Amino acid sequence: MIYQGKQKIWSEYQKEIPTDDWFYVRSCIRQSFFPASEKMFLEILRNRLGKNVYETPSHTTCGGIAYHSEAIPQETMMTIIARQFALMTEAGYENYVCSCITSFGLYTEVMEDWREFPELEAKIRENLWKATKREFKIPKYLAHASDLIYKFRNEIAEQAKFRLVNKATGEPLRVVEHIGCHYSKMFPSKGVGGAEYPYVLAGMVESWGGEVVDYPERRHCCGFGFRQYLVRANRGYSVSNTHKKFESMEPFKPDMIITNCPGCPYFLDRWQYVIAEQTGKTYGENGYGIPVFTYEEVAGLVLGYDPWDLGLQTHQVAVEPLLDKMGIPYHPEDKYKGLNGKELQRPEFPMNIKCC
Amino acid sequence: MSQNVVVIGGGPAGIEASRKLRDLGYTPILIEKEPVLGGHLARWDRLFPDGVEARAVLRPMLEDLDGIKYFTDTEIASINRLKDTWVVKLSNGLSAQVRAILLTTGFDLFKAEKKEEYGYGIYERVITNAELEDWFKSGAAPQFDKVHTIGFVHCVGSRDEKAGNRQCSKVCCVTAVKQACEFKEKYPDLTVYCFYMDLRMFGRKYEDLYLKAQKEHGVRFVRGRVSEVSEDIDGHLFVKAEDTLFGKPLKIKMDMLVLMCGMAPAASTPALARMMSLSAGEDGFFLPQSLVSSPCTSSREGVFFAGSATGPKTIPETLGEAANAALAIDRYLKTPEKA
Amino acid sequence: MGKIYDRLAQDYRIKEGLKACISCGTCTAICPAAEFYRYNPKKIVTIVQSRDDDAIVELLKSDVIWYCGECLSCVTRCPRKNAPGLVIMALRALSIELGYFAESEKGRQMLPLMHAMQRNVLNYGYCVYPKTFAYDKHPEYGTVGKWTQDNMEEVYERLGAHLGQVGPGALRKIPQESLDELKAIFDLTGATRWMEIVEEKSLEKAREMGLTMEEYEAQAFNQTSSCHLNPQE
Numbered sequence: 001m002i003y004q005g006k007q008k009i010w011s012e013y014q015k016e017i018p019t020d021d022w023f024y025v026r027s028c029i030r031q032s033f034f035p036a037s038e039k040m041f042l043e044i045l046r047n048r049l050g051k052n053v054y055e056t057p058s059h060t061t062c063g064g065i066a067y068h069s070e071a072i073p074q075e076t077m078m079t080i081i082a083r084q085f086a087l088m089t090e091a092g093y094e095n096y097v098c099s100c101i102t103s104f105g106l107y108t109e110v111m112e113d114w115r116e117f118p119e120l121e122a123k124i125r126e127n128l129w130k131a132t133k134r135e136f137k138i139p140k141y142l143a144h145a146s147d148l149i150y151k152f153r154n155e156i157a158e159q160a161k162f163r164l165v166n167k168a169t170g171e172p173l174r175v176v177e178h179i180g181c182h183y184s185k186m187f188p189s190k191g192v193g194g195a196e197y198p199y200v201l202a203g204m205v206e207s208w209g210g211e212v213v214d215y216p217e218r219r220h221c222c223g224f225g226f227r228q229y230l231v232r233a234n235r236g237y238s239v240s241n242t243h244k245k246f247e248s249m250e251p252f253k254p255d256m257i258i259t260n261c262p263g264c265p266y267f268l269d270r271w272q273y274v275i276a277e278q279t280g281k282t283y284g285e286n287g288y289g290i291p292v293f294t295y296e297e298v299a300g301l302v303l304g305y306d307p308w309d310l311g312l313q314t315h316q317v318a319v320e321p322l323l324d325k326m327g328i329p330y331h332p333e334d335k336y337k338g339l340n341g342k343e344l345q346r347p348e349f350p351m352n353i354k355c356c
Numbered sequence: 357m358s359q360n361v362v363v364i365g366g367g368p369a370g371i372e373a374s375r376k377l378r379d380l381g382y383t384p385i386l387i388e389k390e391p392v393l394g395g396h397l398a399r400w401d402r403l404f405p406d407g408v409e410a411r412a413v414l415r416p417m418l419e420d421l422d423g424i425k426y427f428t429d430t431e432i433a434s435i436n437r438l439k440d441t442w443v444v445k446l447s448n449g450l451s452a453q454v455r456a457i458l459l460t461t462g463f464d465l466f467k468a469e470k471k472e473e474y475g476y477g478i479y480e481r482v483i484t485n486a487e488l489e490d491w492f493k494s495g496a497a498p499q500f501d502k503v504h505t506i507g508f509v510h511c512v513g514s515r516d517e518k519a520g521n522r523q524c525s526k527v528c529c530v531t532a533v534k535q536a537c538e539f540k541e542k543y544p545d546l547t548v549y550c551f552y553m554d555l556r557m558f559g560r561k562y563e564d565l566y567l568k569a570q571k572e573h574g575v576r577f578v579r580g581r582v583s584e585v586s587e588d589i590d591g592h593l594f595v596k597a598e599d600t601l602f603g604k605p606l607k608i609k610m611d612m613l614v615l616m617c618g619m620a621p622a623a624s625t626p627a628l629a630r631m632m633s634l635s636a637g638e639d640g641f642f643l644p645q646s647l648v649s650s651p652c653t654s655s656r657e658g659v660f661f662a663g664s665a666t667g668p669k670t671i672p673e674t675l676g677e678a679a680n681a682a683l684a685i686d687r688y689l690k691t692p693e694k695a
Numbered sequence: 696m697g698k699i700y701d702r703l704a705q706d707y708r709i710k711e712g713l714k715a716c717i718s719c720g721t722c723t724a725i726c727p728a729a730e731f732y733r734y735n736p737k738k739i740v741t742i743v744q745s746r747d748d749d750a751i752v753e754l755l756k757s758d759v760i761w762y763c764g765e766c767l768s769c770v771t772r773c774p775r776k777n778a779p780g781l782v783i784m785a786l787r788a789l790s791i792e793l794g795y796f797a798e799s800e801k802g803r804q805m806l807p808l809m810h811a812m813q814r815n816v817l818n819y820g821y822c823v824y825p826k827t828f829a830y831d832k833h834p835e836y837g838t839v840g841k842w843t844q845d846n847m848e849e850v851y852e853r854l855g856a857h858l859g860q861v862g863p864g865a866l867r868k869i870p871q872e873s874l875d876e877l878k879a880i881f882d883l884t885g886a887t888r889w890m891e892i893v894e895e896k897s898l899e900k901a902r903e904m905g906l907t908m909e910e911y912e913a914q915a916f917n918q919t920s921s922c923h924l925n926p927q928e
Contacts, residue, residue: 001587005469005477026865028822035856035865055863058873065822068765070787070805071812074707076886083876105767113707120707131879181766186778188771195771196472216586216594221727225764228728230811231804232832233919237764239835241727251589273837311854316837336842338849347842355839473772515717516774553719583724583772598720598729600737605729 001214006197013194017151018141022053023093025084027100028061029262030294036311037296038099041145044299048159049152053097056087064102068226075127078120081110082128086136096139097148101261104144105182108190111138142190144183146260146295150192150200153207161304164210166255167327172211173255176290177201178245178268180261181221201258204295208302217248223271224263242271246283246290256322257292268292273316276353288354289317301328308334318354332356358383361685362444363458364432364628367395369663369674370460371417376682377458378423382689385444385452386426389624393418393428395462399486401493403671404527404534405561413671432624435631442632442658456658456685459628459642460678463619463664466513466521474509474615475585481593482585482613484512485528488535503546503611506539507595508532509582510552514618523639525618526668529556532616533569540573548575549608551582551597559670578606585613619668632659641667652681660685697748699755703789709743712770712781716740722769722779732923734762736769736779743782755790758923761801791889797900800920806897807916813890817878820869825851825858832916 022045030038045051062084067077088096098104114121128134149156164173179198184191193199196219202212223241228234245268259265272289276282283290292315293301300310307328312319313335323330335356336346349355359382363370366388374384392398400410433445438453445451468476468484476482481500483491491499510532514525529552536548550569555577557563569575580597587593593610621640629636634654635643644666645653652660662681663674703709722736723729729736739759742750754760763783770778787796796802815824830836830844843850848858857864881887901911 001591002478002480005475008469008477009472028824031821031856031865032823032825032828035851036854038865039855057861057863057867058870060820060869060873060877061816061822063816063822066812066816068784069808069812070784070791071809071889072816072881072886073788073884073889074784076881076884079880079884080877083880113711117707117710127880127884131883132876134876181768185771186767194472197478214587216588218586219584219725219768221764221766221768223727223764225727225766227761227804227808228764231808231915232917233804233915234801235835236919236924237728237731240731241764244730270835270837270840274835308853309855314839314843314850314854316839337853338846339852342849344846344849345842348838350838355837511774517714517776518774553717579720580724581719581721581774583721596724598723598735598737600718600720600723603723603735603738605724605726 009197010193010199013189013192013199015147015190015192016141017143017147018095019151020051021093022051022095022097022148023088023091024053024055025059025062025096025098025103026055027098027103027262028065029266030099033266033314034262034294034311036309037294040296040300040305040310041099041149044152044156044296044303045148048303049155054091054093056091059084059087062098062100062103062106064100064106065226067106068102069230070227075124077106078110078124079127079131081107082124082136083132083134085139086128086132086134088139089135089137094137094140095143096141097143097145099145099262101144101180101182104142105186107142108187111142112187114138144260146200147192149295149299150203153204156299156303157207160208160302162302162326162328164205164208164298164302164326166325168325172209173325174213174253175205175210176213176215176218176249176252176254176257177205178218178222178257178259178261178264180259180264183260201260201295204298205258208298213249213252213254215249215252217245220245222264222267224267229267238267239271239274242267243275246272246275250283254290255325257290258295258298259292260295265292265294269315269317273350273353277350280352282353284321287352288321291315291317291319291322301326306330316350316353316355318356320356359689360385360452360454361456361458362387362442362452362454363460365395365460365462365663365665366390366393366426366428367460367462367663368397368414368417368671369462369665369678370395370458371421372675372678373458373460373662373682374424374426375417375420376679377685380682380686382686384424385454386424387430387432387446388426388428389431391429393426396465397671399489401489402534402538404530405559405565407534432628432631435628440657456660456689457632458660458662458681458685459665460661460663461622461624461628461665463668464622466519466617466620468512468615468617470519471512471615473584474512474582474613475587476615479585479587479591479593481591481611482615485531485535485614485616488614492538500612505547505549505608505610506612506614507549507551507608507610508536508614508616510550510616511581512615512617513620515553521618521620521639523668524556526556527670528616528618530559530562530565532614533557533565533575535614536575537565537569537573540575548573549610550575550577551580551595552577553579553581580606619664622665625665632656634659639667641665652677652684658688697746697751699748699751700743700746703743703751703785706785706788708778708781708785712778712785713740713743714775714777716744716777717775719774721772721774725768725772727766727768728762728764731925732762733925734759736763736783739786740777740779740782743786752795754786755793755795756798758799758801760786760790761799761804762923791892794892794896796893797896801923803897803900803911803915805893807912809890809893810912813881813886817874817881820874820877821866825866
């Protein structure tokens, strides 16, 4: 692989990302499955970097998952999004950052649609007024939360206590990066690095000392597929897509996977469990899987936060092999405890894959 | 004293037109920005449909330049209209005042790295059609080892709104078929694929070449545009395309891939168009007076075209237009000047 | 042109997503659904492009339009700047509006799906919510997932979420005024109407199939025939 060829492409897809004063909206899936990641995002931006990131309790889902499941029509989704923009306008912000990748794709698509079809924008404004008496301005900048962590990756590297390096061998960790489909597949110019070789996660990995691993099915969807997962009858689709990716990355022996989408870390993690229980196969060494992380979890790890503060105990695939490789200390006995060390009943362990 | 005519572009169109103009009694001033004359033709190995060597076509042309003033490594600095003449200033400081200018600026090859999903410039085993010609011509040993299966990707940068080129580049299909045959002639045990959308075998003996590729060489033609190329752990390639005739997505392991880069408008076109108030089409090539009946005259007085400056063309078409343009210039220059 | 095609062409996703298809196959080549299901996005776009009402109605009633996973990988590759994924979304919307979704096994899944999504959004303000994400409907959530569900309050507290609490934070209680606004938006812009259509048509279909609504909804959620899958070669 000729690295300079990739660098050339990355240089052509630069994205303007403001440095401060953000209006933040959360992700349904991340709040449910990775709430500590969202907490870490705010912790890093507010407390480590001194940035102003504002959140209003009145913000809701953007409706993206419902929309992509055809549970609500396009007009409803656009009006909900308009309401979110109204909340931003009322709070006095013009930089909009969202935690979910589907949201990011949707906001981008909606703003493009409104640009191309002004009559549609006018209709949605009218809808919002009729339904809620709110008015909105279109954000000046839209970014995904991973864009911000990408922007500040070097500042994070400076404050880092650990690196993405195998402590025993001194070699960089081999990191598979997985970008959510809705980040740049529809509008390549809106994603850092474009659609074919996105750089938003690769940049973080490189800045924190790791080595990015490319493999044939890197660009393949993880297989969420909205209704293909949400409806139980369709889940074969979802697990098959993830299975394809793991079969493809296996020869490259990655140490970890980093993702920037809400659903992808859930699926890449859980389907390894399902594949192991159904077929006995695991993709890591000695009955372990390949641990999957959100980018805030990785940032939190290099900055030295306690793994159990980062929510890593809720992963089905064990993260301990990676923590050991990086030389990060942790207390195994505290893994499944509640707040303030409260004892809780431990989870059952799967048959074929190690979860701790 | 014979009249000067400025000819911009020293490829086959410019050289041929210059020879014809010289034979008609004019003094062509031939300007070429590269260090050598010959254009892209100087790079090719053998030409379709018969496999005649490119240098065999070019050599007699280059040996017949007496009476033609040519400047290589030279570009156009400016062109201005002065009454009924054109004042052409060159980058070497010289200038000429002429009544007629012939634009034979040709084409640029599409830059394959722009089609990011094909991985040119990132995956070593992905090369362009031009690089393959270089290699055929050099007669060197193969640059890759363990090559059993190779593929040709048609329509790279052509018929592609995203690449900015809606047009078909005309000659790439027959070139791919030619190169596939040449590969098989050198290495009969190879499996060769051609991934095409439509096989444009429009010229004389092109269908015969296609038949030969299938019958004699067993080249596998898959009707489906390549969607994505990726690299395996050992540097070999995976190609994803749909076999549209069977309606099934394919993923084929390849050891080498040749991208058929199309003809794109020459980069010099917008600047020249501005200097002389000429129009270019939406596709970026110069627009002649009529694409049907006057392909060599422009909308401006004293400005003429020949060759792929006005769109993708074969060598015989280019040579034909060169003669056409020379005659048109001759008639124009013999017409009494307007009072 | 035909009335069905005209109505379809009103959808902004057709205006955005259907320029003109040359059947090159780059969409089908990288489509995850085309590998798994008997699905071919190129064929669908060609049918819509033909403007043949009968063929389009057949599509709207078939399983085929429900195979797409809306990953939009097709959009990246199409050389004519089409978006088969968007065309699918427009077809699905029309299929719901006209009630044709109930004619196909995959289409009948709209009932449990729309119930789950709309209820989550209107009751909680989220599309996905732990209190409605039942482990018994999601065994792939895993043993750790079950543990999270069984110890919900403690685990979310440990992770720094604000489950059901007032004020900002993950999984906060979204103020009732906001939920009321969402309801008003649903009522005004057609989401409530869609729910009514889906429930009405599903009830008709359930009667036709001799099932109670509960049986019908459970079947739609749990059962799938093998006829949808691409035969292995």
